[in-house]
């Protein structure tokens with residue numbers, strides 16, 4: 251089975267987790283675990299020797315940039331940071347032309363941008379694998395690392411309850427899909443006007459019926475967090491929403507992850523956040539810096555999970 255999955259994944263784009271089967275995600279998580287062990291044992295492993303990954307950024311990044319650049323280096327290849335401020339793309343060169351040109355130089359392309367449709371256009375026109383490094387709608391790389399982290403901490407994925415409290419944003423969407431694919435129950439609480447799109451919820455619920463996971467969408471944070479094994483939150487104003495910061499602070503005030511709310515989770519709950527975090531807004535310092543929090547393990551796993559992704563997509 252593993253041989254055929256490794257063949258399926260060669261040159262495959264990674265645009266959303268919708269496009270990946272449970273078996274393919276399981277394969278990537280196992281590979282991430284193996285690569286992490288190799289790294290911790292100090293073993294050199296260079297399956298991507300001579301390969302170049304381009305990294306297009308139209309938004310800021312700490313974790314995504316550094317983990318991809320370090321990851322490709324550790325695998326024997328090179329990363330090329332490409333800011334849209336410098337690329338002709340930023341001056342109006344079509345995405346389709348950019349995709350075709352870069353396909354002639356590179357072996358893989360990661361992009362962080364606003365519109366999911368731009369990532370899709372890039373992938374459609376590129377002959378090399380395209381990886382979504384975050385859009386307004388999805389952040390699948392983060393969720394791969396999150397699933398790896400949950401498995402490390404809890405020893406399982408299927409059967410757990412993951413609660414997401416806050417904005418129904420890119421993280422909420424990707425976590426919901428990842429949970430449904432891997433058989434975790436997923437409960438989300440957002441203010442009415444900030445729930446994920448009905449289309450994404452519907453598509454995810456269809457997956458959940460196949461895997462046996464339960465997807466619950468509510469406006470009540472207490473309801474969502476009840477009996478949760480993992481409690482996840484993210485910023486209330488994402489990149490590109492800076493103008494709405496003030497309004498959002500007010501509208502999300504009842505959605506803070508704090509000690510009081512977490513009394514309703516399982517006593518051994520795990521707290522997660524993709525980072526960067528705003529202490530005192532979506533989560534209190536007491537919780538994110540407390541002993542249930544695994545946010546730095548989660549951040550480290552970006553490196554291992556994305557190394558697995560690059561090996562799977564970019565190997566000959």
Ligand code: CP
Pocket residue numbers: 310311312313314315384392524525526
């Ligand atoms: N979690 C995450 O993607 O972080 P960066 O924005 O720093 O890349």
Ligand code: NVA
Pocket residue numbers: 384385419420421484485487488489524525526
């Ligand atoms: N929702 C956040 C995630 C950052 C990693 C954003 O898009 O800004």
